[in-house]
Amino acid sequence: MSRLSAEWTKFRTVPGWLRGTVIAALMILVFPATGLGGGPPEHASPIPIGPDGGPVSAAYYFVHRTLTGDGQITVPVGFDGPAAPWAKAGLIVSAGPEPGARYAAVMATGGHGVRMQYDYVHDRAVGPAGLRWLRLTRAGDTVTGEASADGTRWTPAGSVRLPGLPATVRAGLFVACPPKVDGLGTAVDAATATFGPPGLTGGWAAGDWTGEQVGAGTATMGGYPRGVTGGFTPVGDGFTVTGAGDLAPATRNDIAVAASAADLLFGTFPALIVLVVVGTLMITTEYRYGIIRTSLSADPRRIRGLAAKAAVLASVTFTTSLAAAAVALPLWLRLVRGLGIYVFPAAPGTLLRAAAGTAAMLAITAVLALAVGTILRRSATAVTTVVAATVLPHLLARTPFLPAPLAGWLTTYTPAAALAVQQTLTRYPQVDSVYTPAAGYYPLSPGAGLAVLAAYTVLALAVAAVLLRRRDA
Structure with missing residues (x-):
């Protein structure tokens, strides 16, 4: 305990060290102001909100009738030519005409077999692409989907309740086709499907x-490719339908002007540089001025001294950073919401994890700088090394123009993996999009990312x- 007390006394009596942790905390608190613009465009399009309160893609071409009470529809369906993997053609029951209304649908897809989906975020695999007959049954507020290869033997797709x-x-x-991933962006797409005579x-x-x-x-709604329009054409007793859009959770790439909670922690990057300097100087200053001899003479157990420095540095850094992040986020x-900018929703527990994770990341990085300073014993060399190993990969990974594989590698195998603790967006397996760190999506879970930095x-x-x-x- 005496060594801890001695290191704490040393830390708080060196003005630059304590001041550095306070400056780092202020950067977390104040830095988001540098990224704020004038708000959304004057005529911003409305963002559909799904039943769970999150933004959704709710666009598709719909060929419909009204159904009062219970009923059933059965139809054979197939795509006309190759279709995108998540192009959708099938049967749907919708609770209302407004985008974001509850629904349940059974569908064939271009590359993921037959699916049962409802309320945008729920997806269930039913069977392979050979199941080309679809059936949807409404009984009260319960909707049941089925699929068949021949229209005789049916495979249950599941039943869902739509309160x-x-x-x-x-x-x-209905027919929908989401935008296709095209390099670091997306391009609009469309699909055409043929439906046989509906059995009602x-x-x-x-x-x-x-x-x-x-x-x-x-x-x-991304729109249609040039020269393509949505519509339906009767073919005998059936239809040919062309559609675009999607029924799915919205991703960051789907909304032109939007923010996530992690964007408001951008002050982490300048704070990281300041804390690297503090962590490095905490040991290299002793080597530079010969104070290390006094420290080792007072307690020759050198490892204990290093551990005490690390404990004091981590504790102070974590406490000040957590306080700043906990205030900055709400x-x-x-x-930002007051400026009219849409912010992707995040649960209170997710925001708490992002704040605590940010503080832990900064504390661990400061200790890493202390260790590297102990190894190299020269301030400039140690600071440069740690900044190159931590801050530089962080900044590169957040660059929108960095190829996705390289950004993924940086946030998996370098200390930048710890950025995952700030992730507040959800990656959905049933949605193809640009899932990169620049968009707020990371390849590792928050715990795994922090573990890489800790290692x-x-x-x-x-x-x-x-x-x-x-x-x-």
Whole structure:
């Protein structure tokens, strides 16, 4: 305990060290202001919000009739030519005409077999692409999907309950095709499918089928490729339908002007540089002025001294950084929303993890700098080494123009993997998009990313301990 007390006294009596941790905390708190613009465009398109409160893509071409009460629709379906892997053609029951309304659908896809999906975020694999007959049954507020290869033997796709489903709904055929990933961006796409004669039972309205593009003009509707329009054409007793858009959770790439909570922690990067300097100087200053001899004379157990320095540095850094992040997140979230900028929702537990994870990342990085300073014993060399190993990969990984494989490598195998602790966006397996660190998506989980940084730090501390024991002061 005496060595810890001595190191704490030393830390707080050196103005630059304590001041550095305070400056780093202020950077976390204040730095988001540098990235704020004038808010969204004057005529921003509305963002559809799904039943769970998150943004969704809710656009598709819909050929429908009204269904009152219970009913069933059965139809054969197939794509006309090659289709994108997540192009969708199938049957849907929608709770309302507005984008973001509850729905349940069974569908064939271009490359992922038959699926049962509902309320945008829920996806269930049903069977292979050979199941080309689809059936959807409504009974009260429960919708059941089935698929078949021959229209005789049926494979259950699942039943879902849609709370609040009105007595009269719109139901029928739909086609959607999300934008395709094109390099570091996306390009609009469309798909065409042919439906056989729909078999109807139950309370279907008489009359002709009606076709419309759902979700036109919404922020998450990418549009159609040049020269292609959505529509349907009767073919015998069936239809050919061309559609674009998607029924799925919205990703960062789907909304032109949006932010995530992690964007408001951008002050982490300048704070990281300051704390690297503090962590390095905490040991290299002693070597430079010969104070290390006094420290070792007072307690010749050198490893214990290094451990005490690391404990004091980590504790102070974690405490000040956590306080700054805990204040910065709710403060800036409120201010950004007040500017009219859409912010992807994040649960309170997720925000708490992002704040605590940011503080842990900064504390561990400061200890890494202490270890490297112990190894190299020269301030400039040690600071340059740690900045090159930690801050530089962080900044490169967040560069929008960096190739996705390289960004993924940097955030998997370098200390920049710890950035994953700030992730507040969800990557959905049923949505192809640009999932890169620049967009707020990381290849590792928050815990795994922090573990990579911790492993580098433990290794550096082990090397520092060996050298400290063997070398002369």
